[in-house]
Amino acid sequence: MGKIVKLDKLIIERIAAGEVVERPASVVKELIENSIDAEASTIRVELSDAGLKKIRVIDNGVGMDKDDAVKALERYTTSKIKSLEDLYCIKTLGFRGEALASIAAVSRLEIVTRTQNSEIGTRVVAEGGVIKIVEPIGAPIGTTVTVYDLFFNAPARLKFLKSRTVELSHSVDIVTKYALIFPDISFELSNDGTQLISSPQADNILEKIVHIYGTEIARNMIQIDVVSDNLHLYGYVSKPSVTRSTKKAMHVYVNKRFVISNLFHNAILDGYRSMFFRGRYPICVLNLEIDPNEIDVNVHPTKLEVKFKDENKVFHFISEAIREALLSEELEPEVDVERIAEIETSPQTGIQPTQANITRSEQPPVPISSQITPSKPLVQTTLEKTILSIEEISRLTQQYKIPWNIVGQVAKLFIIAYDDENMYIIDQHAAHERILYEKLLSEYESGEIKKQTLLEPILVSFPIREALILKDNLDMLNKLGFEIAPFGEDSFVIRAVPVIMKKVDNMNDLKEFLDELLELEGVKRRKIPSVHEIFALMACKAAIKDNDVLDADMMANLIKEMHSVPKDPYHCPHGRPTILAIPLKKLRRLFKRTA
Ligand SMILES: Nc1ncnc2c1ncn2[C@@H]1O[C@H](COP(=O)(O)OP(=O)(O)O)[C@@H](O)[C@H]1O
Ligand SMILES: [Mg+2]
Incomplete structure (x- = not known):
């Protein structure tokens, strides 16, 4: 005799149930979907013991007559589709006709339901998928499905459940999701009598x-x-x-x-x-x-x-x-100066406002007079800061036609500027990244990224796995302004780079760039990274660095280009802010100047 036998119907039911009903929240989901399909305007979910003891979903939808209430528990019975064609244009949330059967197979289930056309309702009780009671009962219009003792006959399932808190949070998620997208339905969720979600009908x-x-x-x-x-x-x-x-x-x-x-x-x-x-x-x-x-x-x-x-x-x-x-939104990040001030002056930190951030250095402070020496434009460049003279400031504003007055560079990273309304702090690296990113994008959109041939071709090699991924991406890189070709099993020869990246023209920097490219999520996972990801990386590599000392013209250029970034100059391609604007009004208030 052969070894293959047909499984008994109850076993089949139980296996199929496992696909739909993984945890209490799966039941909540299916029951809510049925209530929504039944055009309910209020749906109440009551749980006991995070749904393990009891899950009850009460709706005021169309309800079922006696025949339907019994049929609903059979597998593949549905009122929502009739033919194969319907399967391709599903408008309801349910359609497979298996949720109630699956839930019934692993619980003790009770349906109490009544339609508008009927004076009396129906109660159906099933246990482990077998119908035990069908009887008339007084009930309001709508349907109440109660699921007791989920997985009472599937102890293995019970073992896979997480803590009560986790299970409950899954149900909260489900109700949250449906409450958000169906504003005209009122949703409530409670567990052991505690209300967790209350979301009445809303206009939007x-x-x-x-x-x-x-x-x-x-x-x-x-x-x-x-x-x-x-x-x-x-x-x-x-x-x-x-x-x-x-x-x-x-x-x-x-x-x-x-x-x-x-x-x-x-x-x-x-x-x-x-x-x-x-x-x-x-x-x-x-x-x-x-x-x-x-x-x-x-x-x-x-x-x-x-x-x-x-x-x-x-x-x-x-x-x-x-x-x-x-x-289309105003997204310029603004420093919450008041909050900073609060932190600085809070008793815990012990810093007094007058001392905030002013540390006495060993060196004598730069005499004010030296800052306005007309003959020397760059008055003071130490390792830490560059401060421009007033003349220099006005030269830059005129020559570069920039709306901001540039004060100088601080900590070899920040450019300080101001206009009538704000004081600006610019992160030179982030800002430059944004500028280069936009340039790359506009060259790309106009059809060609300008390239620059390297003086000498550069050879780089990779471990074999990386080499394979890189090979997959060569076409794309060559479209983005590079000229890279395979050179044997695991090496590549680079002949040109995008003009914007001309600074990155040596083996070390190029290798580092390609290493990081291979680490990009897109390259690693989908194998087709978005152009955005790559441009962000290219911009990052080519941009002015943290720690680069800038002269006056470089600063002015940067600020000028910032102002020509067409969209959102306020964030670098990785999302960090590029500029912080501190309204002068706020500064005045901070210094207790009320006028
Ligand atoms: N809350 C409810 N109100 C009215 N009818 C319901 C409700 N829940 C289930 N039904 C009926 O029972 C049928 C079977 O439900 P279900 O097993 O979830 O399958 P599906 O939703 O895929 O049709 C539904 O098609 C619907 O006719
Ligand atoms: Mg359903």
Whole structure:
């Protein structure tokens, strides 16, 4: 006799259940989705013991009649699609007709439901997937599903659950996500009688953001609402100053179904490119409305994944929509001088305002008179600072036609300048990075990155794995102004570099650049890094460094070029600030000058 036997129906049910029901939060998700599909306007979720003892979802939706309430528990029974064609244009959150069957298979489940057309409701009770009771019962219109003792018959599953706190937080996430994107539905979540989320019906998503994240965050959100080419993206994203260390607050939805989509996340981050640090993530609530024909959500039983037919189109649409919205905001970073002053004068630090930051050096202070010697433009250059004379300041403003007066360089890193309104502190490296980055981008967009042939070709070699990755990326590098060709197994010969990088013309610097290039996330993972990532790195390598002493003209040039950066000069391509503006008004207030 052969070894293969057909599995018994209950075993099949149990295996299938594992795909949909991983933890209490999976149940919460499926039940909420059913309530939303049933057009409920209020959905209440009550948990006991983080959902392990009891998960109850109460809705005021359309309800079910007796027959449907029984059928609903069978696998692959659904009211949401009928034919194969329907599968390609799904408009509801559910469609696979297996959630209730899967949940029932691993719990004791009770449905109490009534439709508008019926005087009396129905109660169905099942245990481990077997229906035990079907009876009439008095009930309000809508459906209440209660799941007791989840995984009572699947002890292995129970072992895989995390702590109560973790399990509860997953359920909080689910309710949060749906509360945010369905403003016209009221959501509540409680555990052991403690209310955790209360998000009443609202007029718009922003009000929901207030319920979930509070007014302070909501005030720092930027609205997105862009339609183009059959795509509609709407919702809110946080200003670059409001970020988190994880992607948890990046709520993304496709046709209001929340999804896990790297493409969507990356497109958003690409929209923010260079506006904040690597490893920081924005808060966002964004829904993409797209023709159901253009996507496939039937990738996995949890319906969390989505595939786009035209990934490039979707990526660019999202990224550009966000970019545009962000750039239309006033994003100039401003120092919170009052807060700095508070820290400096707080009793803990013991620093008095008059002494703040002034340390007495051994050397005698530079006499004031020497700073205004007309004959010497560069009056004072020590290792630490360069201070310009008044004449020099006005020469620069006129010659370079810059709106700021440059005072000088401090700590071989910061340029100090001012105009009638603000005092500016410029990070020379970050600022120069931004300038070079923009130049690269504009050359690239106009079709050609200017290159410079090296006096002598340079040979670099890599460990074999890196060499392979580099080979994969050669085409792209050669499009970006380099001339690099393989030279044997693990070596490469470099004949030209982009003009902007002409400073990087020796083996050590080029090797370092390529090493870092190979470390870029994009190069390592997707193998197709974004041009942005590479330009940011190129700009970084070619820019003025921290510790470079600048003369007056170099400073003026830098400031002049800063002013011609077309978009967002206030951040370097990695997202660090380039300029801090301190309003003179604030400074006056700090020095207790009220007039
Ligand atoms: N809260 C509810 N209100 C009304 N009908 C419901 C509710 N939950 C489930 N149903 C009905 O039960 C069917 C099966 O639900 P489910 O197993 O989740 O599959 P699906 O949602 O994929 O159709 C649904 O198609 C729907 O007709
Ligand atoms: Mg469902």
